[in-house]
Amino acid sequence: MSHRTRTPHLAAALVTLALIGGASAAPKKVTGYSSLGVTDGKSGGTYTLSLGDSPQSLNYYGAIDNNLGLISQQLFDGLVEFNLATYKIEPALAESWTISPDGKVYTFKLRQGVKWSDGQTFNADDVIFTYKNLIANPETRAGDAGNFKLGGQDVTFTKVDDYTVRFTLPRPAPAFLLQQRYFILPQHKLVKFSIDGGAKAADINGAWPTNVAPSEVVGTGPFKLDSYTSGQKVSLVRNPNYWKVDGKGQKLPYLDRVDFLIIRDPQAQLAQFLAGNLDQLNSSGAQFPDLKQKELAGGAFKVNRFTALFGSPPFVAYNFDDKDAALAKVFSDVRFRKAMQSAVNRERVIDTVYNGLASLPGHGVAPANKAFYVNTTRQLGSFDLAAAGAALDAMGLNKKNSAGVRLLPNGKPLEFDLTYGTDSAVYPPIATILQSDFAKVGVKVNLRGILSSKLLSTGLAGDYDMILHAFGDQPDPELRRPIWEPGGSLYYWHRSLQPAKDGETPNVAKMAPWEKEIYSIFEKAAVTPSASERKALYTRWQLLFAQNLPVTPIAKPENIGAVSNKFGNYVYNLGVIPGYNPVPLIYQK
Amino acid sequence: MLTYALRRVLGMIPTLLLISAVCFVVINLQPGSFLDQYLEDPRVTKETVAAITKQLGLDQPAWVQYLTWIKGIVLHGDFGFSFANGRPVSSLIWERLGWTVFLAVLTLIVSWVIAIPLGIYTAINRYGPASTFANFLGYVSLATPDFLVALLLIALVLHFGGTNVGGLFSPKFIDAPWSPARVLDLLNHLWIPMIAIGLEGVAGLMRQMRASTLDVINQDYVRTARSKGLDERTVLWRHAVRNAINPLISLAGLSLPSLISGTIIASIVLNLPTIGPFLYDSLLNKDQYVAMTLLLLSAALLLLGNLLADLALAWSDPRVRFE
Numbered sequence: 001m002s003h004r005t006r007t008p009h010l011a012a013a014l015v016t017l018a019l020i021g022g023a024s025a026a027p028k029k030v031t032g033y034s035s036l037g038v039t040d041g042k043s044g045g046t047y048t049l050s051l052g053d054s055p056q057s058l059n060y061y062g063a064i065d066n067n068l069g070l071i072s073q074q075l076f077d078g079l080v081e082f083n084l085a086t087y088k089i090e091p092a093l094a095e096s097w098t099i100s101p102d103g104k105v106y107t108f109k110l111r112q113g114v115k116w117s118d119g120q121t122f123n124a125d126d127v128i129f130t131y132k133n134l135i136a137n138p139e140t141r142a143g144d145a146g147n148f149k150l151g152g153q154d155v156t157f158t159k160v161d162d163y164t165v166r167f168t169l170p171r172p173a174p175a176f177l178l179q180q181r182y183f184i185l186p187q188h189k190l191v192k193f194s195i196d197g198g199a200k201a202a203d204i205n206g207a208w209p210t211n212v213a214p215s216e217v218v219g220t221g222p223f224k225l226d227s228y229t230s231g232q233k234v235s236l237v238r239n240p241n242y243w244k245v246d247g248k249g250q251k252l253p254y255l256d257r258v259d260f261l262i263i264r265d266p267q268a269q270l271a272q273f274l275a276g277n278l279d280q281l282n283s284s285g286a287q288f289p290d291l292k293q294k295e296l297a298g299g300a301f302k303v304n305r306f307t308a309l310f311g312s313p314p315f316v317a318y319n320f321d322d323k324d325a326a327l328a329k330v331f332s333d334v335r336f337r338k339a340m341q342s343a344v345n346r347e348r349v350i351d352t353v354y355n356g357l358a359s360l361p362g363h364g365v366a367p368a369n370k371a372f373y374v375n376t377t378r379q380l381g382s383f384d385l386a387a388a389g390a391a392l393d394a395m396g397l398n399k400k401n402s403a404g405v406r407l408l409p410n411g412k413p414l415e416f417d418l419t420y421g422t423d424s425a426v427y428p429p430i431a432t433i434l435q436s437d438f439a440k441v442g443v444k445v446n447l448r449g450i451l452s453s454k455l456l457s458t459g460l461a462g463d464y465d466m467i468l469h470a471f472g473d474q475p476d477p478e479l480r481r482p483i484w485e486p487g488g489s490l491y492y493w494h495r496s497l498q499p500a501k502d503g504e505t506p507n508v509a510k511m512a513p514w515e516k517e518i519y520s521i522f523e524k525a526a527v528t529p530s531a532s533e534r535k536a537l538y539t540r541w542q543l544l545f546a547q548n549l550p551v552t553p554i555a556k557p558e559n560i561g562a563v564s565n566k567f568g569n570y571v572y573n574l575g576v577i578p579g580y581n582p583v584p585l586i587y588q589k
Numbered sequence: 590m591l592t593y594a595l596r597r598v599l600g601m602i603p604t605l606l607l608i609s610a611v612c613f614v615v616i617n618l619q620p621g622s623f624l625d626q627y628l629e630d631p632r633v634t635k636e637t638v639a640a641i642t643k644q645l646g647l648d649q650p651a652w653v654q655y656l657t658w659i660k661g662i663v664l665h666g667d668f669g670f671s672f673a674n675g676r677p678v679s680s681l682i683w684e685r686l687g688w689t690v691f692l693a694v695l696t697l698i699v700s701w702v703i704a705i706p707l708g709i710y711t712a713i714n715r716y717g718p719a720s721t722f723a724n725f726l727g728y729v730s731l732a733t734p735d736f737l738v739a740l741l742l743i744a745l746v747l748h749f750g751g752t753n754v755g756g757l758f759s760p761k762f763i764d765a766p767w768s769p770a771r772v773l774d775l776l777n778h779l780w781i782p783m784i785a786i787g788l789e790g791v792a793g794l795m796r797q798m799r800a801s802t803l804d805v806i807n808q809d810y811v812r813t814a815r816s817k818g819l820d821e822r823t824v825l826w827r828h829a830v831r832n833a834i835n836p837l838i839s840l841a842g843l844s845l846p847s848l849i850s851g852t853i854i855a856s857i858v859l860n861l862p863t864i865g866p867f868l869y870d871s872l873l874n875k876d877q878y879v880a881m882t883l884l885l886l887s888a889a890l891l892l893l894g895n896l897l898a899d900l901a902l903a904w905s906d907p908r909v910r911f912e
Contacts, residue, residue, distance in 0.1 A: 048760055053870070056673045063673065064627060139640050141627070146634035202644045209676045211684070230684040231862035232756065233763040261760055268860045271743050271754040453873070457625045489635065501635075 026095065026111055030585065031247040036085055038569045040248050041587025046257040047567060048279045050269045054231050054262050058217050059190075059208040060183050061134040064142045066576065067262075073581050074236055074258055075219035076183035079108055079127070081579040084571055087309055087370075087475060089177055092579070093122070093184055093220065103172030103529035108180075110163040115241040116186050117224040118215070124159045129187035131157045131167075133194035139201035147179060172527050174534055175478035181579025186218045222253040222584040234260040244584060254569075254587035274299070279564040282572060289355045291562055305357060306559040306572050307368040312470035313361040314430060316344070316418075317493040317551040319464055326408045327416055327465060330397075332512070337549040338381075339391035343437045345383045350555050353429045357560055361553035363545035364484050365538070366473040374539045379546035380553075389441045397442075406442040415444035416465035421452030427468055430554065434468070459492040467493075473556075477538050478526055484545070485522040486515040493550060514548045565589075594900065601892045606659075608888040612881050613655045616872075622647065623672045623875045645672055658878060669878030671871070678882045682864065688757065689863040692782060693848045697841075699783055700790035705837070707791070708798025709830060712806065723795070731792040736854040739785035743858075746781070753778045755860040782859050786852050790844075797840065801833040808832075835906055842898025845890040849883055 051070060056063040060072040079094035094108040114122040134140055136148040136155070148155040153170035160166050169176065191197040193207035208217055214225040220243065223236035236258045244252040261278065263269045273281040274294065283291075292303045318331035330336050350358045360380060365373045392398070397406045397414060405413040420431040428449070435445045445466070450458060455469045471490070474480045482488040487497040487506020494515070499506045511519060518541055525537040561572040568589050571582040624642060627633045642648050646657070661667035668678040707727075711720035730738075743754045752759065755778075762774045805811060806829050814824045844851075853865035864883065871879035 057675055062675060064633070065673075138634075138637055139644065141637075141641055143637070145637060202640070205644070206675050210674060211676070211680065227764050229764045231688075231867075232758075233760065235764060259760055261756070261763075262862075263755065263860050264866060265857050265860065267740070268743075268755045268858060271747060272756075272860075274747055275752040275754045277752055277754070277760050451873070453625060454621050456628055457621050460628065 026113060027243050027245045027251075028091065028111070029247065029249075030244050030252060033085055033571070033585070036571050038084075038571065038585055040246050040250070041254040041569055041585070043250070043254050043256075043587075045255050045567075045588025046259060047255050047583070047586055047588070048259045048261060048277065050263045050272065050278050050281065051234065051260045052262075052269075053264055055210060055228075055234065057205075057209055058212055058225065058228075059205070060185070061140045061142045062205045062207065069578075070576050071225075071234055071236070071260060072183055073221070073576060073578065074223040074583060075217065075221040075225065076185065077220045078181040078183055078579050079110075080177065080180050081581070082181070084580070084582055092181075093127075094180075097177070099177070099529075103174065103527075104169045106167045106169070106176065106180075107160070108165050108167075110165065111243060112163055114220055114243045116188075116218045116220060117239045117241055118218045119241065120186070120188055120218070122184075122186075122220055123162045124165045125162075126187045127165045127184055128157050128159050129191065129194070129196060130182070130184045133190070133196055133204060134185060135182050137195070137201055137204065139205070141205050144179075144182070147176075172529050173478075174526070174529055174531070175476040178476050179479070181577075183578060184220065189216060189218050222581070223255075223258055226257070232262055234262070236260075242584070246585075253584035255583075258583065273301070273562065276300070276564070279567055280570070281562045282576075283560050283562075291560075295562070300565050301562050302565060303560065303562045304570065304572065306561065307359070307366075308473075308557065308559045309366050309368045309475060310473060310577055311366070311557060311559070312472050313366075313553055313556045314426060314468060314470040315361075315551040315553045316434065317459070317467050317469065319462060319466070320494040321462055321496045322416075322465055323462075324416075324465075326410050326412065330408065330414070331465075333395065334512075334514075334548050335391065335395040336397075337552065339388050339395070339441075340438070340443070341549060341552050342381055342384045342388035342391065343434075343441050343443075344552060344554060345433055345437055346380065346555055347383060348433055349430055353426050353433075354555060354557055358555040358557045361556040362473070363542045363553060364473075364477060364480070365542055366556060369473070369475060371475065372477060372535060372538050374542045376542055376546040379543075383437075385437065385440050392441060392443075400442055403444075404442055405444045413444060414442070415446065417448040418445045418466045418468060419448045419450060419455070419458060419464040420468040421455050422449035424452045426557075427452065431468055456490075456492075460490075460495070462492070462495050477522075477541070481522055481526065484518070484541075484550075486511050486519045486550075491550075512548075514544050515550075518544050518550075590900075590903065594896065597896050597899075601889070601896075604892060605885065605889060609659065609881060609885050610655065612884040613651070613658075613877075616875065616877050616880055617651050619875060621875065623877070626874070654877075658881070668882040671879045672876045673871075673874055673879075678879050681867070681879065682882065682886070685862060685864045685867055688861070689848060689865075692786070692861065692863060693851075695779075696783060696787045696790065697844065700787045700794060701841075703787075704791045704794035705798050705834075708795040709802050709825070709833075711795070712799045712802035713825070715803075727792040727795050730788040731796070733789075734854075735785050735789050735852065736858045738788060739781065739855050739858045742781045742785060753781070755781075755858075757782075757861065782855070782861060785859065786855055794837065794840070797837060798833065801836050802829060805829050805832045831905070835902060838901045838905065839898045842894035842896075842901070843891070845894030845897075846887045848890060849887045 051067045053067050055068040055071055056065045057068060060068060060076065077092050079092060080089045081092040083090050093111055093114060095111040097106060097108045099106055110124060110127065116122055135143050136145050137143050138145040150170050150173055156168045158166045190207055193199050193204045195201050210228060214227055217225040222239055222242045224239045226235040226237045228234050238253055238256050242252055246252055261272065263272055269278065269281060272278045295301060295303050318337060320328060320332045322328035322331055346360060350356060360377055362373050363376050367373050392406060396409065399407040401407055401413055405415060408414055418431055418434065420427040422428060431447055435447055438445045455467065458464055459467055459469060471483050472480065477484065483490045485491065486494065487499065489498065491497065497506045497510055508516060508519065521537045521541045525534045528534050559572055561570065563570040566589055568587050569585040624638050627638050627641065646654060658669050661669060670677050671681055674681055707723055711723050714720045746754050757775060757778050759774050762771045765771055811824060811829050814828045849864050850868060853869050856863045856865040868880065868883045871883065
């Protein structure tokens, strides 16, 4: 809406609009990314990406599905989003917010003049609707109800006026703002599937199935759904109502269309990329070792490396509650875990498994995470089989049988299974490297391969001795509390600490002293509003983690993205997560 | 013959019921459940998992789940719904059926049209250089898995700078309306799956046809026909081939279930929008109603194929008659 127009007719219309909808549109200016190589682009072009499989639904909260996530990211926005360079939270659909001094009341001022892709006005009702019926609804498949029940009490959502919403928390939750990147969905399209519209709580999962009419799927994101061809392609077109502009004031996104080709096999994706049918290929270093060589040999694309903030660094965990009591005792002994860490050849894993496209891991926090990471590289130690052997000798495991395997105090050989996922590019080679190095210090490891998708359930069931698995890094440790807090629902290497029911107090009496300390750190940091105090607490946690090794982290894979030379402004630091969407900046040269 | 066919169709019902029960048991014996993927996500609480378990009816005893599913099929023609997609199974299968049938029928036709003449030719000219070469090719293609052929073809196309390295269309033609250009684009992509999937069939059929032609060609009735002074062409086509083709009719009947499960890996490698990968996924995810419906469909196709083959045999071979 231009204010330079002087036509009385238009001015009158503006006044009316102002009376109905408040102030005029306030588009967000996207600037300040020159350090990432971002320049002002030009309008037009079709960008083709790949999806690993057909999306299971078009309702983001209806299915936990990465492919759906990839598409949703282009269709919807949240209240806040990540700055692409600093990873700090900045305004999105919420233009500003205030947090009460006690850390319990969050008031969001919504951006005015934002329109849904079908032209309807976005306002506070949509926000309240989405939080109440989708995100905090325990019956939605991919909601996040758990985060809206703090200490057994619900977070309440109130509409203050058409452009102000207020969330009241029963207790302070410092990571709360970071989480509010949830996509906001349109009330006017979804109300008939919701509790508000008189449907059952679970009915919302059935909204927007993959055969829904594209015009029904309405969002505030840079693109809108154009068509879906089963098993083959999802097409998006530019949303003319998008609320972001570039440094020169040009409307974003630059692209006319984004096409997702559904290609299941990674090698087939690579072939399509090399053939020029895909413009971008996101991968990990383990997947496509020869991509860089092809670039150097004159390919019309560029391979980019990005340090990852999110993502799953693999680790090994030993079962403190192993069925074999003698093994459980050894595994619970920090001296054993530290000794074995010296036999973990991280450099070799990084070089041979990840083709050098990975770096040393942190302890629960990614090294790229400037807000929380504390440098624990020294505690990772170095690969030293002699030191590992000496440390095992020192803890009394110095007798060996004729085959060179160390003997446990009960006279049985120190031999156990390593459970790993067979259907992965990284787990099998890592498992083999561990097995062969462990054998050299007299620890016999038998490989036990299962499907990667069964690793977690196997871990939670306690049906393993040693396991190779990966869990995510997040920008705030609070967001991975179920994993790293002793007694948390995913702290499966010491399952006997877990409470009978989620949310109850874990078995603190059975915790080792360092586990008790970590437990109280997490409990405290969860309700401490001061950022510096939280940083201090989590620093202490990372050191305790590094010294006591509840799990032994192995490597931090980098994000690798190859992009066609036809396109500019490619950024891929964080991967695919809500609130991080660099696609509107991509333009065709 | 009509009563025979009717009897056979009725006989299929208990067989299918038994098969469905076996499939259900096997799927439920698999470790883990559809909900494992939810457990993997730290934002999902145990309460949510319990709620979803209830939504999906997975909290009920296995036999109740099975009977509810069967009841739905018998009473409403409802094959259950997909856990993953939250949609009825039948509509999901229907979406993928078109291309699956198209590809299967086309590969079948192509492989028959190539294999049968080749089989006859190699049988009659047993020691010629051409048939030796054909036989050699047959052995090689029998020994090479279809997905490997697919990968080799893709590598070859890439090497020569082609862009048709998977799928059935170029990206811009996938959702375009039908036009001569789109048909051309389809043909340009189609030859790769035809060769990759069809080749294995050609080799097998060719060997079969060759063997049975060799069998009949020395039979008394062929010699009789020849001694009557019939010309070689009539002897071959009217007497020898007509008898030699019988085993192939049974084979054709048995090939119907390959519609669903025959080309899973090749379909994944070649990125074909067929049912195979869908079955593979549903088995991995324990999306039980999808998996069961597809396995049941596969079994039904096998029975149906057998019946059709028997009927076709009765028609083609006067020695086979039903009373």
